[in-house]
Amino acid sequence: MTRKIINIIIAILFIYILGTSALYFTTQKDVAHWEAETTKMAKNEANLKNVRRFYVFTTDKTYYTVEGNNKNNEKIYFTYSPDTKKKTQTKADKLVNHENALSLARHNLPDATVKEANIGLEDGEYVWEVSFRDKNGALGYHYIDASDAQWYETINNL
Template sequence: MKKVIIGLVILMSALIVGSTVLYQRSSQPYARARADTIAYVAERTSLSEVEEFYWYNGTETYLTITGQNEDGENRLYIVQQSGGQITSLSAENALSEQEAIRMTREAREPAKILNARIGMIDDRPIWEVSYRNENDRLGYYVIDLRTGEWIQTIDNI
């Protein structure tokens, strides 16, 4: 009986250590992209405080930092991953994440909102809100970040 308990303790310890290592390795690309983007934007702009980080994968990849500049203004910094071009926008002239989610709920009536990301489509800043519909199928609702105008819906994936 003692050998069985020792064996179970060793097995559980191995599972815990393995799970921890797997989690750290799987979250490492996100953490590195966030840190690299913050450093890149801070070097080239007056970013002083970071609030949120978004990673958007459309036809191109965009990494977005929201935060305050040295003057205390709330800003959005959208970085094109290939090329590093930074698009800076005033947060006061943009829809908030909560507004984008509210608009998606009103338009699509999803069963569950998964997340919202800032990106660019054809040099146009957008919110992409992903959700699960009533059939548990994946959907995306894309709206203009500045105006809230609907751009496209991708549903039943």
């Protein structure tokens, strides 16, 4: 009897692992597709020779951004929105970088655990969206203007 129960539990766990793995890989396929597409556009249009980071930023529209160096060895952010087909690029030295965005969020939210930062466009301007968990465990987003490092919005308790 106990052997049969153990076999059933093992079978259920095996099916659960297969199901969650299939779901994970299916959802990651779209992200991998857009990373490849955005990287290809950035190499063709911004002359990026390498890509170091890929960001996904979603508010009203979705933006995919790659960070890399162009042929002149300048660090560039290249952003594409599949919703509007708009492509934007800027030199990274004009903006707050990834590490600084995380540091600013940690400074502005001392009681929160800062998770990740993604760059994208909001009203045509580059913005860092920094995710965090507050002291109660609720998810939130802290938005920082990438051009002047100023906080402009925090969304709590998601």
